[in-house]
Amino acid sequence: MINELFTIVLLLSGSIFMLLAAVGICRMPDLYTRMHAAAKVGTIGVILILGAVILSFRELAIATQCLLIILFFLLTAPIGSHMIGRAAYLTGVKLWKGTRVDEWGAAGTDTLEKQSPSSAEPPPDETAS
Numbered sequence: 001m002i003n004e005l006f007t008i009v010l011l012l013s014g015s016i017f018m019l020l021a022a023v024g025i026c027r028m029p030d031l032y033t034r035m036h037a038a039a040k041v042g043t044i045g046v047i048l049i050l051g052a053v054i055l056s057f058r059e060l061a062i063a064t065q066c067l068l069i070i071l072f073f074l075l076t077a078p079i080g081s082h083m084i085g086r087a088a089y090l091t092g093v094k095l096w097k098g099t100r101v102d103e104w105g106a107a108g109t110d111t112l113e114k115q116s117p118s119s120a121e122p123p124p125d126e127t128a129s
Contacts, residue, residue: 003056003058006052007052010049010052011048014044014045014051016045017044017045020045021041021045030099031093032095033096035084035085039077042077047070047073047074050066053066
């Protein structure tokens, strides 16, 4: 009875995370933020669903396969999403207009937004007066 309850909770949690990943892919404004939704939230959803499979079947062979799949996801999802993001950036995929930090930006600048003209002026020299 408790085992089935934990299985149901893990399946529902994993399904909700997968649904959030799908909504994130549809709703996010650019490739880079969509990539976060797919890689991070989707991986958590897969881990929870495979945890439910382990609890449901309670066999060593199935548990071993599920744990290997979880390990595979944990190793490949961050690397894959980083490689996709880097390839997209280097090929010129535009950032969302609301992006505030571009750590790979040209000339070593960290911010995309230019300062307003009033704040771009240097502070007055206090020793000049």
